[in-house]
Amino acid sequence: MFTGIIQSVGAITQTNPVGADVHLSIASEALNMSDVKLGDSIAVNGVCLTVVNMSASHFEAHVSEETLSVTVGLNMTHPVNLEKALRLSDRLGGHLVSGHVDGVGKVLKFESLGECWQLDIRAPHAISKYISIKGSICVNGVSLTVNKISGDDFSINLIPHTLENTTLKSLSEGSTVNLEVDQIARYVERMTQWSTEDTATLNQIKKDNQASPEMQGQSS
Template identity: 40%
Template sequence: MFTGLIREFAEVLSYTTPILTLRATYKPKIGDSIAINGACLTVISLFEGGFSVELSQESRSLLAVENLKGKVHIEPALALGDRLDGHMVQGHVDCVGVIEKLNQKENGLDIEVSIPTKQLIYVIPKGSITIDGVSLTVNDVNEKSFRLTIIPHTLAQTLIGTYKLGRRVNVETDMFARYLHHMFSKKEGLDWNSVDRIMAIY
């Protein structure tokens, strides 16, 4: 699990399918989970000043792998007892979105992102969403896209301020919205025993 709060920018040293090698000040251990641009990946090797992770074929098919160059967002997985800011993020990217509009505001930047209809049903006005690993709040939802407002602090702490029109980004929708949709879309529906089991998980 993650929070969607970026720990630091890492520098991509190389990406030769399926191995991504990064330079970073963060020092993980072999086997640690770490989110790279929002995708939960496993550390497979370490070296002085950095580490490598491996991307499965499934991961590569879901991610905007063309962005694995220059700087990337990284966030280590939550440890038991860590403070939870942002929102609950799994690091399971649902789809790739496209930056459709960028509008500079007095104290921030409005961004419109389009995603497939299949995933758009999980996006809720004033709900949470993750873009390239960054926890953000949805302003409103349109027929094919949603709008976000990025405040100056977030622009300074992430790479979002460098994004251009047409850029593809990794999108993870809110996991609770996905769970609820899945449960309520089942033909057999829910009963109180099921609700009790779900509540016990959290």
């Protein structure tokens, strides 16, 4: 679990194909690796990856074909946002992020608004329903607040600090980004589906139980 507060910017320095998978080497000089051990999770541009080899200034991760098929930016050498897994004692400065990307978005506009920048992104239609005004969304691992929504498109304002400390400053029109929606929205949808679609099933189970000889014997 992560928070979407980027701890450092690193770089994928090597990508070695392993069948349909990829083995990555990631430079992480600015990330404190003293409390990281093999098997720990680190979010790379919003994707939760497992550390399989490491030193004080780099780590390696194996990326499966499945992960490559639903994300962008893990099969090339370039700067990436890094965040170590959340500890229960840490402050939750952003929002709860799983590192499981929901879809790939496309940058529609990235322009200056004084000292801030406006970032407009088109999300895949399948996940647009989970994006709400003033809600949280994770873009390439960065926890951000949605300001406007129009259909599948949403808008975000980026402050100078975010631009200076993440890779988002390198985005441009047409760039693709990893998106993860707020987990709470998914849980709410699931609970709503359960209450509306399965009420009849639950009622039928109750009727069947009441009509069964075993239940009748217990009630006599």
